[in-house]
Amino acid sequence: MPSVYDTYLCREPANDVPMLIRNGPDEYTALLRILQRSADYFAEKDHTRTVERLQLEIARVHMQNKRWDRAARVLISLSQTLSWRRAGWWVLLEEMDWALRDCARRIGDLQTLIAVEWELMCSYLTPRQDWHYDFSKAIDGIKTSNPRPKSVIRAESTLSCISATFAFGVTEGNVGVSLPSQLIVTSRTHKDSTPILVSQVKVAFEGGLRSFNIQHELTEKPEASTSDGLAHLHRISLQKASSDATSLPSSPNFSPGSQPLIRVADLEIAPGVTKALSLDHVPRDPGDVEVASITLCMSVVDFDMEVVITEQEQIHQETLWVKSPLGLLPKKAKVGRSSVVKILPKPPKMQIQALGLSPNYFTDEDITIEIEATNEEEEETNVSIDARLLAPSGILPTLRWALDEGEDSREVAPEDPPDPSSIDSSSKSIGNLAPMANRRHTLCIQGSPVAADYILEVKARYHVLSDPETPIIKSFSTKIGVVTPFKANHSFLPRIHCEPWPSYFNADGLDENSKNDAGEMEVAKGLTQEWSLTSRIASLANVSLMIQSVEPQVVEIHEGAICSISSASGDTVAASMISPNDFQAHDFVILAQKLDLEDRRSTFLDLRLEIKWHRDGFQGPPVVTHLSVPELVIPFGEPRVLASARSGNVPPGAINLDYVIENPSMYALPFQLTMDISEEFAFSGPKNVTLQLVPLSRHNIRYVILPHVKGLWISPQFRVFDTHFQKSLKVNATEGMRSDKKGVSIWVDADS
Structure with missing residues (x-):
């Protein structure tokens, strides 16, 4: 009983694709359409190798139908991006190469034929038993035209049967010093193939190293060889191509420095043989140098071919060949990329x-x-x-x-x-x-x-x-x-100004537009205050320095006032030596006066110290150093109390303690004054008193202090209460006194 199959899910092949069972061009077209649709489908899925396999099938269909040009176009496009070459799928690569060779010979594409013959020479592919591999006869039997065919192949897009690598012997070199390197050419042709004659090897660099060419010429025996005779070492001294200078183009842009170095060597390479060309360069410019390209040039009777190697992975060489007592031996190259070297400037002496x-x-x-x-x-x-x-x-x-002598100044x-x-x-x-x-x-x-x-x-x-x-x-x-040779700290204390203040009752009589004798600047007619500035200058130097002078200078005055500064002693300070970590104190008196009598704003002073100094034993103009002084504030608008003390004669050992209460305002102010009793001293003067100060006035009240102790600080508790503003005024210490948390303190001499 015959077999019966259900076909409701899948039709019979004759019904599914009926054109395939008929002969003629429709079968060829339908098969190509199906293969191309399959290739497009797998391309969308990124199945690269499946797409490449289908393209090879498409080329075969073209070849079966004698469409050699179409098959060649498919195979050439496939060969340029073939992943089988990178993955090492030699069986598929070999199948494609033989198909491409057949198409190239039939359509007369000599460049493609030369390139595929070069790849078929590689021993990675399976050799044909009945085939004689001779690259010089790659286009035998094909008529050539003028000019002679020339094929240029990039090494990354072919399986080259000859490899060329380069390695520098050191990681760093110097300008003008010999730089060792090796150019290693290895044949990977089939065992029984004819030796390949490389007519020239060109090596170009990026950086300050000149390119060179090694041309083929039969020379003496190699310097060293391995025991099996498969590796040979040739030592080459690079030199300028002086003999060929006449053949170089003559142009305004040509210079001898652009001429490559040239030398000759035996470049006929038998199957499986490695030739190591030991070179010595002399760098002329510093910088990083890298091998840019290696070009293998073949020139046979019927055609020319060049293989250009630019990828650093193919140029890099992991081993060097060195001569030893045991013969020629491989040695591991330097760490990192052997095709790169750093050229340092010539070691200076x-x-x-x-x-x-x-x-x-x-x-x-x-x-x-x-x-x-x-x-x-x-x-x-x-x-x-x-x-x-x-x-x-x-x-x-x-x-x-x-x-x-006889030279102009050079200053930048x-x-x-x-x-x-x-x-x-x-x-x-x-x-x-x-x-x-x-x-x-x-x-x-x-x-x-x-x-x-x-x-x-x-x-x-x-x-x-x-x-x-x-x-x-x-x-x-x-x-x-x-x-910095110096640093300074400063103390800024008020002093009692002895000159009388302007009279409140005569204030309207002051000429607001009065001028000085020169008539150049306005005369100050406001209140005057006297202050003491003590600058302690410390030496930060590690040597003794001679200080010639120290002078404060006014940089800027804010809020309408004039200022004059003088030495507290009134005499010019003599030059003095200051030792390391030592300090000197310099006292100055500052007089500040408001321009306008009604101006009650505080005045701000920006000062700096000008120190003239020089090193010990230096003969010449002194060095001028400026030290900035922190901003000084002089208040003019608030009442204040100033205390001063000096020794008295009656009774013996007594101290005259004066308190000056100032009212700089334009209205009368009442004050309540109180002196507290103390176990440290006895005093003569009012214990409690009420004082009424008219505008623009001040009043002095004196106490005679008789201390009970000697050689100590005593702190009289004098309190001033402003009954108008209901606040206590601070008592300010002047020269010879100190101010602490107890208030104003007075020193009692032990000998008084």
Whole structure:
């Protein structure tokens, strides 16, 4: 009984695709359509290898129908992006290569034919038993036209039967010093194939190393070989291509420096053979150098071909071949990428040093440094020196070189640079220096107004006279520490001004527009206050310094007043030496007067100390250093109480204690005055009193104090209460007194 199948879910093949069972062009078209639809479907799913397999099937369908050009287009497109080559699927790659070779020969595509013949020579593919592999006969039997065919292949898009790698022998080299390297060419052709003749190998670099060409020429035997004869070492000394200079193009842009280095070697490579070409370069420029490309050039009777290698993974070489007593042996290359090397400047033998450096310099002090250059090269050199000052931020001082006889000043003023770490530079030409000769020049640095740590960088740029094309740089840097020589703290106390105040009853008679004798500025007619400023200057230097003078200077006065400053002693202070960590006290008297009598605003003073000093034994103009004084506030609008004390004669040991109550306001103020009794002293004067002060007036009340103790501080408790504003006034101490939490204190001498 015949088999019966249900076909309601799947129709018979003849009904499903009826055109496939008929002969003719429809069958060819339908099959291509189905394969292309399948390829498009799998492409949407990112099934790359399935798509490539379907494209190979499409090419086969074209080949079965003698559509060689269509098959070639599909295979060429497939070959350029084939993943089988990268994944090592050699069986599928070999199948595609033979199909592409067949199509290329039939349509006369010589460039494609040369490229696929090159790939079929690789031993990774299975050799055909009845096939003789000879690359020089790749296009035999095909007519060629003029010009002769030339194929350029990129190594990353083919399976090359010859590899070329490059390795530097060191990680770092120097300008003008021989740089060892190896160019290693290895044949991966089939065992029984004909040796391949490489006519030329071109190596190009990125960086300061000149490219070179190795041309084929039968030479002497290799320097060393392995025991099996599969690896050979050839030593090559690169040289300029002087003999071929006449063949180079003549143009205005051509220069001998652009001509590649050239040498010859035996570049005929048999199957499985490795040739290591040991090279010695002489770098001329510093910087990073990397192999940009290696080009293998083949020139046979009928065609030319170039294989260009640019990917660093293919250029990189993991082993070097070295000669040893046991023969030629492989040695692991340097760590990292062997195709990269750092070229450092030529090791300089010029010595640069700074003489007479101080551990510390001080602000505002000009700095002079002797820079000595000593030529320890074996030849005479031509030298120039650059000096530069570096700091994290800020405006840096000016550099200049001291004048030599018959020389103009060289000074470079600092500008606002884009890089705050580099400010100022100055250059000086030294000229020719004989071997072991030295020369000194003085570098002057303007005094810095701020304390900072600077870096002085000195570079000697020179070349030996026999090789002016190779610049050499010797760098020297040293720290220049600039510190503040002084610091100061200040005490600001009121004093009793002896001159009378303007009369309230005569205030309207003052001429508001009165002028001084010169008629240039308005005369101050307001209240006057006297203050004491004591500045204690401490030395932060590590050496003794001579202070010539200390003078306070008014920077700015705020809120309508004039100010005069004088020494408390009235005499000019003589120059004095200040030792490290020592201090000096300087007293000054400040008189501040309001311009307008009705102005009750507080006055603010901005002062600075001008200190003129120099190092011990220095002969020359003094250094001027300015120290800022914190803002001083002089109140003019509030009543105040000033206390002063001096020794009295009757009775013996008594102290005259005066209290001055001031009313600077424009209205009368009543005050309640109280002196408390104390076990420390007896006093003569009112214990309680009420005082009425008219506007713009002051009153002095005196107590005679007889202390019960000696050699101690006593603290009279004098209280002033403003009954109008209902508040207590603070008693301010003047010179010779102190103010603490107990109030105003007076010192009682032990001998009084």
